[in-house]
Amino acid sequence: MVYVDRANISLSSCKFYQSLRTGLYVYGSGASATATNCTFSDCGQGVHVAFGSPSVTLAYCTISGNSDYGVLNKSSSTVDAEHCWWGDASGPYDPEGNPDGKGDKVSAKVDYTPWLQHPGGNVPPVITLTTPPAGGASADSSYTVRWVDGDPDDDARIALFYDTDRSGFDGRPIAEGISEDDPSDSFTWDTSEVPEGRYYIYAVISDGINPPVRCYGPGWVLVDHPEPTGWKIRIAARAMDVVDSLCWAGVDGNATDGYDPRYDAPKPPGPPSGKYIRVYFSHPEWYAPLGDEFSRDIRKERNLANSSITWDFVVETNISGYVSVYLADFSQVPPSYWIRLQDLEGGTVREPRVDPSPLRYYSSGRTRHFRLSVGLSELSRYFFAGWNMMSVPIIPSDPRTSAVFGDDYPQYYLYEWNGQYSVPVGVEVGKGYWLGLPEGGRMDVDGLLVDRTKPYVLSLARGWNMIGDPFNVPVDWARTKVCRCGDTLSVSQAAAQGWVMDALYSYSGGNYVLASTLRPWRSCWFPVMVDSCKLLLAPSSGPLAKVAAKASSVDEGNWLVELEVTSGELVDPLPCFGVREDATDSLDLYDLPVPPAPPVGGHLRLYFPHPEWSCPLGDEFAWDIRAPVPRGGTKRWEFRVRTSLEGVPVKIRWPGLERSVPSGYEFILVDEDEGTRVDMMEVPEFSFDAGQSRRFAVEVRNCPSGVQMSQGRPAAHFLLQNYPNPFNSETKIGFVLPVGGWVRLEIYSLLGRRVRVLMEGSLKPGLYHLRWDGKDAVGREVPSGVYLCRLVVDDDQVAVSKMLLLR
Numbered sequence: 001m002v003y004v005d006r007a008n009i010s011l012s013s014c015k016f017y018q019s020l021r022t023g024l025y026v027y028g029s030g031a032s033a034t035a036t037n038c039t040f041s042d043c044g045q046g047v048h049v050a051f052g053s054p055s056v057t058l059a060y061c062t063i064s065g066n067s068d069y070g071v072l073n074k075s076s077s078t079v080d081a082e083h084c085w086w087g088d089a090s091g092p093y094d095p096e097g098n099p100d101g102k103g104d105k106v107s108a109k110v111d112y113t114p115w116l117q118h119p120g121g122n123v124p125p126v127i128t129l130t131t132p133p134a135g136g137a138s139a140d141s142s143y144t145v146r147w148v149d150g151d152p153d154d155d156a157r158i159a160l161f162y163d164t165d166r167s168g169f170d171g172r173p174i175a176e177g178i179s180e181d182d183p184s185d186s187f188t189w190d191t192s193e194v195p196e197g198r199y200y201i202y203a204v205i206s207d208g209i210n211p212p213v214r215c216y217g218p219g220w221v222l223v224d225h226p227e228p229t230g231w232k233i234r235i236a237a238r239a240m241d242v243v244d245s246l247c248w249a250g251v252d253g254n255a256t257d258g259y260d261p262r263y264d265a266p267k268p269p270g271p272p273s274g275k276y277i278r279v280y281f282s283h284p285e286w287y288a289p290l291g292d293e294f295s296r297d298i299r300k301e302r303n304l305a306n307s308s309i310t311w312d313f314v315v316e317t318n319i320s321g322y323v324s325v326y327l328a329d330f331s332q333v334p335p336s337y338w339i340r341l342q343d344l345e346g347g348t349v350r351e352p353r354v355d356p357s358p359l360r361y362y363s364s365g366r367t368r369h370f371r372l373s374v375g376l377s378e379l380s381r382y383f384f385a386g387w388n389m390m391s392v393p394i395i396p397s398d399p400r401t402s403a404v405f406g407d408d409y410p411q412y413y414l415y416e417w418n419g420q421y422s423v424p425v426g427v428e429v430g431k432g433y434w435l436g437l438p439e440g441g442r443m444d445v446d447g448l449l450v451d452r453t454k455p456y457v458l459s460l461a462r463g464w465n466m467i468g469d470p471f472n473v474p475v476d477w478a479r480t481k482v483c484r485c486g487d488t489l490s491v492s493q494a495a496a497q498g499w500v501m502d503a504l505y506s507y508s509g510g511n512y513v514l515a516s517t518l519r520p521w522r523s524c525w526f527p528v529m530v531d532s533c534k535l536l537l538a539p540s541s542g543p544l545a546k547v548a549a550k551a552s553s554v555d556e557g558n559w560l561v562e563l564e565v566t567s568g569e570l571v572d573p574l575p576c577f578g579v580r581e582d583a584t585d586s587l588d589l590y591d592l593p594v595p596p597a598p599p600v601g602g603h604l605r606l607y608f609p610h611p612e613w614s615c616p617l618g619d620e621f622a623w624d625i626r627a628p629v630p631r632g633g634t635k636r637w638e639f640r641v642r643t644s645l646e647g648v649p650v651k652i653r654w655p656g657l658e659r660s661v662p663s664g665y666e667f668i669l670v671d672e673d674e675g676t677r678v679d680m681m682e683v684p685e686f687s688f689d690a691g692q693s694r695r696f697a698v699e700v701r702n703c704p705s706g707v708q709m710s711q712g713r714p715a716a717h718f719l720l721q722n723y724p725n726p727f728n729s730e731t732k733i734g735f736v737l738p739v740g741g742w743v744r745l746e747i748y749s750l751l752g753r754r755v756r757v758l759m760e761g762s763l764k765p766g767l768y769h770l771r772w773d774g775k776d777a778v779g780r781e782v783p784s785g786v787y788l789c790r791l792v793v794d795d796d797q798v799a800v801s802k803m804l805l806l807r
Helices: 491-496
Strands: 002-005 008-012 015-017 022-027 032-036 039-041 045-049 055-059 062-064 069-073 126-129 137-139 142-150 157-163 172-179 186-190 197-206 213-223 231-239 242-252 277-282 296-300 308-317 320-329 338-343 359-364 367-375 378-383 386-390 413-417 433-437 441-448 456-459 463-468 481-484 487-490 505-508 511-514 523-528 533-537 559-562 564-567 570-572 576-579 604-609 620-626 634-643 649-653 665-671 676-679 685-689 693-702 731-737 741-749 754-763 766-772 785-793 796-805
Touching: 002 008, 015 022, 022 032, 039 045, 045 055, 062 069, 126 197, 126 213, 137 142, 142 157, 142 197, 142 213, 157 186, 172 186, 172 242, 231 277, 231 308, 231 367, 242 277, 242 308, 296 308, 308 320, 320 338, 320 367, 338 359, 359 367, 378 386, 386 505, 386 523, 413 463, 433 463, 481 491, 487 491, 511 570, 564 604, 570 604, 620 634, 634 649, 665 685, 731 741, 731 785, 754 766
Parallel strands: 002 022, 008 032, 015 039, 022 045, 032 055, 039 062, 045 069, 137 213, 242 296, 576 620
Antiparallel strands: 126 142, 142 186, 157 172, 157 197, 197 213, 231 242, 231 320, 277 308, 308 367, 320 359, 338 367, 378 441, 386 433, 413 433, 456 533, 463 523, 481 487, 481 533, 505 511, 505 523, 559 576, 564 570, 564 649, 604 620, 604 634, 634 693, 649 685, 665 676, 665 693, 731 766, 741 754, 741 785, 785 796
């Protein structure tokens, strides 16, 4: 079994089999695993993806014969498992997505389509472009590229590019991800946004296994078109490996809402045989000479303030299976406009600016009707039953809670935070709320979008703040500033000054998790240490950063240990303790407090109590980061586990401990309520029966790996402090010899009476440990008090240390 813990790994042609548990186990945010041509067979789970949001890709793998799951995904991300063999041509068994599959079982959030129809190797694909012709061609708004290809495995993808010369294969993309199995062997290139000029086209075909094959077309294309106006949206649909992305909705200043031969293009009929999928607009009222179906529907450009424009379109296919409908490109639409894609028959809705995932439905080989809407001043969002940590990314025209929520939900519960939970009267943009729903549903909010050309200023209170995204796009947290008393700093700089803590906590799956930024319709807890702070939130304009890794290096001055506590369905993934070279044992910017619990419902929390810190955010901390443990020294982290459950077992885990800390350390988990001690290096978890609260501690000792060495050996004889100290029944005493000799280790009372000789004899160089059970030379228990441990080497006293025995 291979464990991947917040690391990056790439596997090829590996075999994982006959494991009672898991072949490949991936967990933790920041982890990344790619497996190509690997075999996962005869395991409990072939691949198990645990908590966090790791990136996992499985390609051309054999996943079969596993008793429990082929792929089990419990993380927040989706596993990419396309082009795998699942043990049967019908694909994996998915109760929701592929109930007829006879292969290995998969869980939710596993993308397994398309799958391989047979096991074995992969034949290299081939391709030849037949256009543009050798004598050249011209294009205004589009040009059709044609080719001849071959791939016996039917698993290759084709990408098209255009270049200013016919060499180098260094051009810009036209289209990517075209299925080699597409019977049309053609693609219509939208040249309306391509600068005028002469271009050469080349194709790249790749099956992900064999080296890609590249070729240029025979001639060139001259792009010559009038200055474009308006904007367009490209609509696409996919069923299995068949894709149609040749459908455009849009507006133009010179177009009308009726039939315009210059702008509205008819849709060719479907093929007489073979699999196909078509996306088109139906306009029988236009009485167009080439039919009622159109691939382009361009309307008159208009001001969409307080209005909207809609396009109804049809998806037609003869394929029985799942169909995905999505917007392939909407980059031309002004950012102040909202976009909505709606399944008119299934009722599901997507807002691609917020959630670009496709609309999916199961087709039995017929048509289905959809609607595309674009407008201004109204946004909508679906919220699930239960508690949602949310915000509203629009300034409501009527901010009363009854107007914002009451028209969408017959029953709802809303709370805000002002040092404690209370019921709000109105809704403010940029502020976070808890929304409780007995039943899930969609809410619509009318109002004005926040100006995204300048930062949004949000006033903060000292303590915990529930903040929301004021924009209808994610916030660029890297450009967010904190302003106080005329000074403006980045969030990390403000944290270093003690104004705030650089942490955002979102709510997902019933647990708090660290977030990398604010997103539309969601809210986060943000901790503030002082008064008079304001946030200057900036909208994003590109890819967002991920949550930073918790540790960049592992050595004596920098290590972190993650603790995970679970009880039934409840999980607390936040707790973490460790050391940093620039940290202190008191409150500093590395210690992260625990946010307030949700208004109601079950809870499970592991926290480090620090009332002595007098932190305005509370006494409970999720992260407790200290200064390094001195060599030969010990530090103790006390923590508590609190749960609302009774009689349900609680489990504490410390995954990947040995890889998270340097060598030469001891980690002892102490159950202070029961007196149990556990060596965390030997045991991976600890379980106990749930109560209201339980007290624990972790004792960390920097052992002799920290003794000063000279040419690989200690520079001098060294007597280590006994551990534990004070002790009750037994303690361990260690010492290091740089050279061999006659050694005597003795125990004395403070009156100078020798109590016991623990050992005497000749020893070689090295590290030694002895235990004293608190008894004298004849086996009698000695009374409580201070005792001296004396190390003598070759009749010379080397060192003496004090020990405290408490009966």
